[in-house]
Amino acid sequence: MKSIRLRAGKERSLQRRHPWIFQGSIEKGRADAGETVRVDSAEGDFLCWAAFSPESQIRARAWSFDAAERIDAAFFQRRIESAVAVRARLPIASDAVRLIHGESDGLPGLIVDRYGDTLVAQFGTAGTERWKEVIADALLAATGLARLYERSDASVRGLEGLPEVRGWLRGEGGTEIVIQEHEWRLSLDVAEGHKTGYYLDQRDSRKKFAEVVRHYGVKSVLNCFSYTGGFSVAALAGGAEEVISVDSSGPALARACAHVALNGFDAARHTALDADVNQTLRRYLQEGRTFDAIVLDPPKFAPTAAHAERAARAYKDINRLGLKLLAPGGLLFTFSCSGGIPPDLFHKIVAGAGLDAGVDGFILDRVGAAPDHPQTINFPEGEYLKGLLILKR
Numbered sequence: 232m233k234s235i236r237l238r239a240g241k242e243r244s245l246q247r248r249h250p251w252i253f254q255g256s257i258e259k260g261r262a263d264a265g266e267t268v269r270v271d272s273a274e275g276d277f278l279c280w281a282a283f284s285p286e287s288q289i290r291a292r293a294w295s296f297d298a299a300e301r302i303d304a305a306f307f308q309r310r311i312e313s314a315v316a317v318r319a320r321l322p323i324a325s326d327a328v329r330l331i332h333g334e335s336d337g338l339p340g341l342i343v344d345r346y347g348d349t350l351v352a353q354f355g356t357a358g359t360e361r362w363k364e365v366i367a368d369a370l371l372a373a374t375g376l377a378r379l380y381e382r383s384d385a386s387v388r389g390l391e392g393l394p395e396v397r398g399w400l401r402g403e404g405g406t407e408i409v410i411q412e413h414e415w416r417l418s419l420d421v422a423e424g425h426k427t428g429y430y431l432d433q434r435d436s437r438k439k440f441a442e443v444v445r446h447y448g449v450k451s452v453l454n455c456f457s458y459t460g461g462f463s464v465a466a467l468a469g470g471a472e473e474v475i476s477v478d479s480s481g482p483a484l485a486r487a488c489a490h491v492a493l494n495g496f497d498a499a500r501h502t503a504l505d506a507d508v509n510q511t512l513r514r515y516l517q518e519g520r521t522f523d524a525i526v527l528d529p530p531k532f533a534p535t536a537a538h539a540e541r542a543a544r545a546y547k548d549i550n551r552l553g554l555k556l557l558a559p560g561g562l563l564f565t566f567s568c569s570g571g572i573p574p575d576l577f578h579k580i581v582a583g584a585g586l587d588a589g590v591d592g593f594i595l596d597r598v599g600a601a602p603d604h605p606q607t608i609n610f611p612e613g614e615y616l617k618g619l620l621i622l623k624r
């Protein structure tokens with residue numbers, strides 16, 4: 232068994248069970264891509280078993296903090312069974328569920344979503360790549376399912392020196408799937424959609440949006456960064472008369488329109504706008520349009536804290552425009568999925584946007600990712616998605 236030794240004082244985050252070991256923390260030792268190493272402190276005390284990533288800044292990721300634990304097929308079976316079992320206890324109103332959420336489930340770099348009878352996995356690190364076959368078998372065994380599609384095409388693979396891969400890993404067949412989320416039917420293509428096909432993390436916020444649309448009697452909705460129209464379907468279900476989905480992806484908008492029909496709503500209540508959100512918000516402002524509710528769910532502007540400043544300006548700008556475009560008493564449901572923007576900073580950005588817009592509001596709710604995307608108490612990076620529901624005064 233190979234081992235690596237940390238520099239003096241670099242053991243503290245591991246002692247707090249934070250699973251990442253950065254390149255600069257390592258005094259000596261190396262291993263092959265994905266190989267399991269024993270990690271010791273400068274004093275030679277055992278800290279964890281970890282997967283080595285020779286090409287990544289995050290040079291190793293902890294599998295286990297238990298010196299007696301062996302990292303073998305049984306280890307992956309245990310971790311996967313435990314993650315699947317906890318999902319069965321969580322309140323998830325859907326047959327589409329995140330089963331494995333990386334570090335939060337003790338499996339750094341592994342993302343697994345279930346869409347009906349199909350599993351979709353992303354192997355993001357050298358460690359998960361090395362154990363891919365074992366992980367695939369354990370996933371089928373733990374779920375009783377037969378189909379597993381690989382979506383290892385995220386850019387993070389590049390940082391690990393791994394090529395992008397997509398295709399069936401187990402089973403075969405069509406990649407088009409219909410899921411049930413709350414009372415709604417939604418479709419996706421596991422081979423083509425963003426991430427593994429759909430944004431499962433916003434499930435509970437979509438439900439919340441349907442409820443507030445109904446409660447506040449919202450008539451007109453602008454759903455910005457709509458993707459395949461999850462929030463638009465929610466708005467229609469809540470009774471909105473006029474819903475506009477704005478996105479720069481034509482295929483996503485085509486699916487949004489299909490979702491309106493699939494759920495039995497009159498197509499005349501929905502408009503799909505293939506456009507840049509920034510330009511669209513500015514145009515509506517010039518035209519003097521207003522909306523009763525606006526959703527802002529942009530892509531990750533700040534993947535890491537290093538991008539936080541520029542991202543903060545981008546978030547502030549769309550929130551300023553959104554607040555201005557709201558009718559008095561209107562609702563803004565605004566999100567950031569950037570790991571580099573912590574919740575308190577996001578709140579400050581939205582506060583600044585309100586000041587610039589000359590708009591005040593009540594914060595009705597603070598929301599996060601659905602519970603199948605858990606955050607553990609030792610891994611603050613896990614808190615990436617945050618949202619504020621604001622009532623304009």
Ligand code: SAH
Nearest residue numbers: 430456457458461478479480507508528530
């Ligand atoms: N709210 C969605 C998820 C949004 S993901 C849901 O509930 O499923 C972010 C979306 O923003 C993607 O669909 C992407 O195509 C879109 N996007 C990114 N930049 C954009 C821009 N400048 N203008 C319009 N859409 C954009």
